[in-house]
Amino acid sequence: DTAVSQTPKYLVTQMGNDKSIKCEQNLGHDTMYWYKQDSKKFLKIMFSYNNKELIINETVPNRFSPKSPDKAHLNLHINSLELGDSAVYFCASSQGTGGDEQYFGPGTRLTVT
Amino acid sequence: RKEVEQDPGPFNVPEGATVAFNCTYSNSASQSFFWYRQDCRKEPKLLMSVYSSGNEDGRFTAQLNRASQYISLLIRDSKLSDSATYLCVVMGGGTSYGKLTFGQGTILTVHP
Numbered sequence: 382d383t384a385v386s387q388t389p390k391y392l393v394t395q396m397g398n399d400k401s402i403k404c405e406q407n408l409g410h411d412t413m414y415w416y417k418q419d420s421k422k423f424l425k426i427m428f429s430y431n432n433k434e435l436i437i438n439e440t441v442p443n444r445f446s447p448k449s450p451d452k453a454h455l456n457l458h459i460n461s462l463e464l465g466d467s468a469v470y471f472c473a474s475s476q477g478t479g480g481d482e483q484y485f486g487p488g489t490r491l492t493v494t
Numbered sequence: 495r496k497e498v499e500q501d502p503g504p505f506n507v508p509e510g511a512t513v514a515f516n517c518t519y520s521n522s523a524s525q526s527f528f529w530y531r532q533d534c535r536k537e538p539k540l541l542m543s544v545y546s547s548g549n550e551d552g553r554f555t556a557q558l559n560r561a562s563q564y565i566s567l568l569i570r571d572s573k574l575s576d577s578a579t580y581l582c583v584v585m586g587g588g589t590s591y592g593k594l595t596f597g598q599g600t601i602l603t604v605h606p
Contacts, residue, residue, distance in 0.1 A: 480526030
């Protein structure tokens with residue numbers, strides 16, 4: 382069984398479209414995250430939720446809106462996609478909010494044309 | 495200064511070699527430290543946590559120097575399967591508690 386899963390794995394879309402990426406974890410963890418890894422391979426945190434509550438919200442355009450319907454799911458909706466949004470988006474989860482190991486999903490490779 | 499800085503490499507070493515990676519961090523209030531490994535086009539995975547007393551896991555040894563804000567990873571007897579990008583990761587303290595900041599990674603290629 383996959384611990385942290387994301388769908389879709391690949392997403393190619395045009396500028397201006399709205400798209401969503403879904404993430405699910407079956408580890409029973411309380412905390413989930415979204416990261417963006419750009420073309421230079423820097424991995425940066427975007428959001429973190431603990432038990433459905435937003436706890437980390439980095440400086441991300443408000444076109445990005447995370448939603449956590451329950452603690453096992455954290456989805457990411459992106460409005461009005463721009464070329465600069467092209468990246469790999471990783472979902473992750475951890476037991477707590479401290480220095481617990483984070484388990485990453487396989488990533489969603491988003492290409493905006 | 496970047497929050498977490500690593501030598502990006504690449505490091506190309508033969509099998510059996512010993513290789514060391516260094517990392518510095520800027521926030522003295524940082525709480526926890528890790529090395530993650532990322533294979534090409536895959537997700538990052540935890541390699542090991544880093545403690546002030548130093549810790550070892552098989553061929554891998556991690557060291558932390560809080561005074562110098564410096565973290566290291568030593569890989570002995572390199573294997574072909576060690577080829578990957580090694581990410582230095584720092585967890586913030588205070589208002590950044592729980593937030594992981596990743597270095598840009600050091601690329602390692604082990605060749606026969």
